[in-house]
Amino acid sequence: MISNSIVYIVLVASILALTFAFIFYKQMMKEDEGTDLMKKIAAYVRKGAMAYLKQQYKVVIIVFIVLAAIFGIMAYFKLQNGIVWFAFLTGGFFSGLAGFFGMKTATYASARTANAARKSLNSGLQVAFRSGAVMGLVVVGLALLDVSVWFLVLNGTGLLEAVGAENDLITITTTMLTFGMGASTQALFARVGGGIYTKAADVGADLVGKTEYNIPEDDPRNPATIADNVGDNVGDVAGMGADLYESYAGSILATMALGASAFATAAVEGLQFKAVLAPMLIAAVGVLLSIIGIFLVKTKENAGMKELLGALSRGTNAAAILIAVATFGIMYFLFGKETGELANMWWQTSLSVVVGLLAGVIIGKATEYYTSQSYKPTQKVAESSKTGPATVIISGLGLGMLSTAIPVVTVGVAIILAYLCANGFNIEFTAVNLSRGLYGIGIAAVGMLSTLGITLATDAYGPIADNAGGNAEMSGLEPEVRKRTDALDALGNTTAATGKGFAIGSAALTALALLASYVEEIKIALLRVGQTTMEVGGDVIETAKASLVDFMNYYNVNLMNPVVLVGIFIGAMMAFVFCGMTMNAVGRAAQKMVEEVRRQFSTIKGILEGKAEPDYERCVAISTKGAQHEMLVPSILAILVPILTGVILGVPGVLGLLIGGLATGFVLAVFMANSGGAWDNAKKYVEEGNFGGKGSDNHKATVVGDTVGDPFKDTSGPSLNILIKLMSMVSIVMAGLTVTCHLL
C-alpha cells in the first residue's frame, strides 16, 4: 500500500541534494584563492554583489508584506483560505535563498577558478563546474524541501480544516500553488532587477571602454569593470537561480494539482494520491541521477576542449537517459497494478515524460544551431558586419524571428503527444480524456526539468568562468590563464544552450498546466461563495462535480466570445509592453553608466595609464540604484494586469489573457534569447579572427549587435518565462476575487 510515508523519499532526496551542495561548497572553499590582488578583486565583487542583493531584498520584502497582507484580508472575506499568505511567503523566501546561496558560492569560486586555471584547463573546469553544481543542487534541494514539507504538513495534519477549508487533495495542491506564486514573484524581481543591473554595467563598460577607448574587456582601468563582474553574479547567477527554482517548483506543483483534479472521481482507491505523488517522485529520482551525473564529469589532467565538452555532455546525457529509464520504473511502481482501462497507464504516462525530455533536447539543439558560431546562421550575422552595424542588427533580428519555428513546432507536437500518450491515445474531447491529457502535459514538463540538478550546474558554471576571466584580467595574470577561462566560458555557452531549451520549453508546458489549475481554483472559489450549482447548456449540474469542459461551456471560453478575444489581445500586448519596459530600463541605466564612465575617464588624471585607480564604487552604486528603481514598475504591472483583467473581463477574459500572454510571450522569449545569443557569438566569431578580427570596423559593428543583444538575452527574454507563469499564478490566487466581482 502506498501511503504518505513515500513522501519522505522526496524529503530524503532534497536533504541529499543539500548535503552534496554543502560538500561541494566546502571542497571549493578549500581551494587556494590565488594572489593578494586576486583576493582583493574577488572581495570587491563579492561585496558589491552582496550589497546589491541586500538592497533588492529590501524592496522585495516590502512587496511581499503588502501582498501577504492583501491575501490576509482576502482570507478574512472568505475569498481565499487562510494559509495562502503564509505559503506565498515561504515560496518567495526559498526562491530568494536559492539565488543567495548560488551567488555566494559563485563569488567565492571565481578567483579560485582563475587560480586553478593557472594549473590546467581541467582544474579550472573542476572548480567552476563543482561550484555550479552547488547552485544546481541548492535549487532542486530547496524546492523539493519546500514541496515535501508542505505536502506532509497539509496532508498529514488538520491545518486546512483549522482554517475552514476543505482537506482534500485538490485543495491541498491548489493551496500549494500559492507558494509557487511566491517563488515566481521573487524570481521576477531577481531576473528583472538582476538583469537590469548586469546589462547596465555591461553595456556601460563596453560602450565606453571597448568602443571609445579601445581597452580590453575587464580591464582594471575601466571604472565599470567591477560593476560588470558584480552584475554577472546578481543577474546570471542569483537571477537565474531564483528563475529556475520557480520553473522547477512550478512544474511539480502544477502537475500535482492536475493529478489531484484529473483523478478526483476515479473509482480506483488511491489513484488520485498516486497521481499527486508521481511528479514528486520523478523529481526526487532526478535529483539522485543528477548527483551521479555530476560525478561523471571528469577528464584526464591534460584534457583539451573537446574532451572537456565530452565530459560535460557525458554527465547531462547520462542523467537524462537514466531518468527516462527510471520513469518507467517509478510509474510501474505507482500504476503497474492497475487493471482494465488503466492497465496501460504506467507506460503511457511514462511516454509523456519521455516526450518532454525529447522536446527539451530538440529545443536545446535548435538553440545551439541558431546561436553558436560553429553554424551558418550566426556566421552570417557576423558576415553582415561587412556592411556595418545596421545590417548586423537586421540580420540578428531576422535570425531570432526565424529561430522561433523549431521550438514552437516542437512544443506544439510535444503538447499533443504528451496529451495523447497520457490519456491512452484518445483524441475524443471528453472531460476525462482532457484532464488526463493535461496531466500528461504537466508531467512532460516535470520530465524536462527532472535533471535540473546537473543541467543547471552546466548553466551556472558559465558566469563563474566568466568572472574568473575578469579576475584573471584585472589581477594581471599571464594571458594563458585568460585564454583558458575564455575556453571554459565558450564551453559553457554550448551546454547552456541545452539548459535554456529546457527552461523555455518547460515554461510553456507548465503555463498550460497552470491554466487547468486556474479553472480548478475557480471551482473552489465558486463553492466557497456558496454557488453549488451551475447551468451548462440548459442542464443544472453540481458545481462540485463540474468538469473542465463544463466550465468552458459555463463561462463561454470559446474563440467567438469577444471577451476571450480581447483577453488574448491584452495578453499578447503584455508580453511586448513588459519587454519594452525592461529594455528601456536597461537603456536608461546604461546611459547613466556611460556618462559616469566617460566622466571618470576625462576627469581622473592618469586613469588611462593605470596610474590612478578609478572610482569603482560609484559605478556599482549607479547600477544598484538603477536596478532597484527600474525593476518595480514592470514587476508590479505583471501582478496588477491579471487582477484588473479579472475584475473587468471576468473568467473568460483572464483565460484569454493567460493564453495570449503565453503564446506571444513564449515566441517573443525564444526570439529575444536567440537573437541575443547569436549577436554575442557573432562578435566572438569575429574576435576569433574572422572578417577582420578584433579592432576592425567589422568587429565594432558586431559589438553594437552584442550590446543590443545584452538586454535581449539576459533581461527581457528570460524575464518573459517568469512573467507568463506569474500571471497564471496571480490569477489562480485571485480567483476568489474574480468570481465574486467582475464587470462583464
Added chain:
Amino acid sequence: MISNSIVYIVLVASILALTFAFIFYKQMMKEDEGTDLMKKIAAYVRKGAMAYLKQQYKVVIIVFIVLAAIFGIMAYFKLQNGIVWFAFLTGGFFSGLAGFFGMKTATYASARTANAARKSLNSGLQVAFRSGAVMGLVVVGLALLDVSVWFLVLNGTGLLEAVGAENDLITITTTMLTFGMGASTQALFARVGGGIYTKAADVGADLVGKTEYNIPEDDPRNPATIADNVGDNVGDVAGMGADLYESYAGSILATMALGASAFATAAVEGLQFKAVLAPMLIAAVGVLLSIIGIFLVKTKENAGMKELLGALSRGTNAAAILIAVATFGIMYFLFGKETGELANMWWQTSLSVVVGLLAGVIIGKATEYYTSQSYKPTQKVAESSKTGPATVIISGLGLGMLSTAIPVVTVGVAIILAYLCANGFNIEFTAVNLSRGLYGIGIAAVGMLSTLGITLATDAYGPIADNAGGNAEMSGLEPEVRKRTDALDALGNTTAATGKGFAIGSAALTALALLASYVEEIKIALLRVGQTTMEVGGDVIETAKASLVDFMNYYNVNLMNPVVLVGIFIGAMMAFVFCGMTMNAVGRAAQKMVEEVRRQFSTIKGILEGKAEPDYERCVAISTKGAQHEMLVPSILAILVPILTGVILGVPGVLGLLIGGLATGFVLAVFMANSGGAWDNAKKYVEEGNFGGKGSDNHKATVVGDTVGDPFKDTSGPSLNILIKLMSMVSIVMAGLTVTCHLL
C-alpha cells in the same frame, strides 16, 4: 421597399470616384514637368518602376493561375462552388490595378510637384495632394465597382444555381469573400515585393552614400539613388495601394457576410438584405464625403506649414465628422421603421460605426505621439544617440514595444463597445447576441475605413513629395525647392500617422469578422458534403440551423482544447517567422546593393566628383531581382500554413491559428511600425540641428536606427496586416478541404 436597385447607388458612387480620379489625373498631367533634366530623371524612375511592376506581375500571375487551377479542381470535387476561382482572379486583378494606377500617377506627379514647389509651398501641396487623391479614389472606386457588380450579378442572376450552389445571401456573400482572398494575395506580394525592393535600395543608398562617403540623400552621384526613388513608388505607392484596396474591400465583404448570417433567421422580411446592404451604403456615402473633403484642402497661396497642416486636417476631419452624421441617416433609412426589439437597431448600429471611427482616431493620435519628433518618446531616442548606435536601437525597440499598449487597449475597448452597441447592450452570450455583436464589430471596421478616399490621399501624397525632393536634388534645383518638398514630406508624416492608425485598427477588426465568416463557411462546407445533422452537447441539431455557438461546442473550440492551444502557438510563431523572412530578405538584398554601390564608387573614375555617371540601371536590376526572388517564399508560406494546419489540426486548430496570428501579428505590427517611425524621425530630429546635427557622430548613430527601421516600418510591419487577413481568407476558401480531411 428596399430592393436590389439600391445597389446601383454603390455602383454610381464607385463610378463617381473613378471619374474624379480621372479628372485629378488629367489636371496633374497638365502641369509643367520642369526642366529637361527633371523630365529625364522622372522618366528614369518611371521606367524602373514600371519595369519592376511588370516583373512582379509576371510572378504573381503564375501564382494566381496555380491557385485558380487548384480551386477549379476543388470545385470539381465539390469542395467549393464553381465561381470561387473566377472571383479570386477578379479580386487579384483589381487590387493590382489599384496599385498600378496609383503608381503611374505618382511617377508622373513627382517632377511636377518639384516644379510646382519652385513657385510656392502651396502649389507643391496642391499637385502632390491631388495626385495622392487619384490613388485614394482609384482604390475605393475599384473596390466598390468590384463589390457592387459582383453583388448585382450574383443576387440578380441565377449564376450560383447554375454552378450547383445555393442562391441565398449567405452563399452569395461568402462566395464574394473569395475575391477578398484574391485581393489579399495580390496585396501581400505587392507589399512584400515592393517592401523588399524599396528597402534594399534605401538601405544600400544610405549605408554607402550617406555613412561611408558623406554625400547627401538623393545625390545623383550615388548609384543607388534612382533605385531608391523607384523603390518609393513600387513599395510605398503601389504596395500601399494594393494593401489598402485589400483592407477596404475586406472589411466591406466580411461585414456583408456577417450581416447575411446574423439576420438569416430574422422574422422581419428583408432585414437580412438590408444588413448586407448597410456596409456597402456606408462605403458609398463615404466616397462622396471623401471627394468633398478633398476639395476642402485649400489654402492661400503664401500659406505656411501650419496653415497647410490645418488644410489637410480640415479635409480629413470634415469627412470623418460627416460620415459619422451620415451613418445615422443611412441606418435610419434602412432600419428606422423596425419595431419591437429592433426599434433601436438603427441608432445602436450607428454607434458601432462611431466607435470604429473614434478608435481609428485614437490609434492615429497614439501613433503620432510615439513617432513624431515633436514629442518626448522620439526625442529620447534621438538623445540616446549620445551613447552610440546600440542605445539608439535599444531605446527604439523599447519605445515600439511600449507603444503597443494604447492601440491594443483601444481596439479591445472598441471590440467590446461595437459588439455591445450592435446587439442592444446585451452581454449575455447567446447565438443571436453574438452574431449581431460580431456584425457590429465588422461595421465598426467599415466605419473606420469609410473615408479612405481622403485618408489614403494624405497617406499617398507623402511618397510623391519624397520623390519630388529626390528629383529636385538630382536635377540640381535651388535648395529652397528641396526645403519645401522636405516640408511637404514632413507634413505627410503627420497625416500619414492617422492613416496608419486606421489601417492597423481596421485590420484587427476585419480579421475578427472573418473568423465568424470562417465558421459560416464551415457550415456551408458541411452541408455540401452531406452532413445535415450534428451532435452538440448530447442533442442532435440540424447543421443548417446551427449557430456560431453550436459550432464552438461541436468542434470544442475552447481554451482547454490542446489542439486550439497548439493552433494559437503556431499562429503566434507565424507572425514572427514571416517577419524574420522578410527582414532577412531585405538584409540580403541590401547587402548586394551595398557591395554594388561600393564597387561603383571604387571602380568608376570621377564618379565622386560628378564627372562620370554611375550605372543606375545595375542597382535597379539588383533591387528588382532581389525583390522578385525573395518575395516568393514568405508569401507562399502565408498560404500554405493555414492549409496545412487545417489538414493536420482540423477546424479548432485553424481557429487557434487565426486568433494566434491575429493577436501576435497585430501587436508585432504596431511595434514594428512605431519603432521604425520613431527611428526615422529621431534621425530627422538630429538633422534639424539637435544633439550635434547633421554629420555628427550622434547623427550617424541615428542613421543606423533609421536603417534598421526601414524594413520594420515599410516591409515587415505593414505586410503583417495583410498576412493576418490572408490567412483567414485562405482558411475560408479551404474550408471544404478541412472539413472532409483532417488528421486530428
